[in-house]
Amino acid sequence: MSTPHVLLGLLASGGTRHGYELKRAHDERLPRARPLAFGQVYATLGRLQRDGLVATAGQEREAGPDRTTYTLTDAGRATLDRWLTEVEPPMPYVASTLFAKVTVALLVADVDRARAWLIAQRRAHTQRLRELTAAKAAPSATLDDVVALDFAIAHLDADLRWLHTTLDRVADWHREVHT
Structure with a gap:
């Protein structure tokens, strides 16, 4: 699974979100996939931000610490669109x-x-x-x-x-x- 692309898709479908919301959305939308770890979500968001695919949209505070919210950039949307149009090739090897x-x-x-x-x-x-x-x-x-x-x-x-x-x-x- 391509976690960066899934997070881009979740941002595209749900607008501005913070890491906890993205993790929850992932686990709800992909209920039989391995749940994402919070560390994986935030590390992936950091790389996506570094690459200009997401941007911080602000800070939220909901009965706890500040949460950075993220939004999809135009480059992120283009990357997501390219990924979605690529045909996923069948696995070339039996890996089971x-x-x-x-x-x-x-x-x-x-x-x-x-x-x-x-x-x-x-x-x-x-x-x-x-x-x-x-x-x-x-x-x-x-x-x-x-x-x-x-x-x-x-x-x-x-x-x-x-x-x-x-x-x-x-x-x-x-x-x-x-x-």
Whole structure:
């Protein structure tokens, strides 16, 4: 994820904001993403300000310390617009802990053990899929939640299809690797 671009987008959509508001907006709008740390927000804002993409708009005090508010500059808007028009290329490599773990399991375990690991992994994925599907159907689910859950569900579904296909190939894989 590009934290600087997300912060630029949040400023573009919400006007002048301070770091706490940006962190809260990030965590609300990207509910299934890793929450931003306050230090990351302020360090990123500092770099964006240094690069002329945001500017300070003033100070606010709400029952606490002064909070610097930030606003998007014209250069920041242009940077955000360029980023949004760039097509995100599909990942060129398989970079997944699940893929690595299954590959190693197939290399080091006998057929029955490898199959048992795959079945356990499939069970965990199925359980998580059920949890996410229930969360999506919950009356409290916001549109932000639904969009994030759709993304997560689609990825879990793809993992489950891959685990199923790999289970069908365990014996062939084992035979090929160990001969």
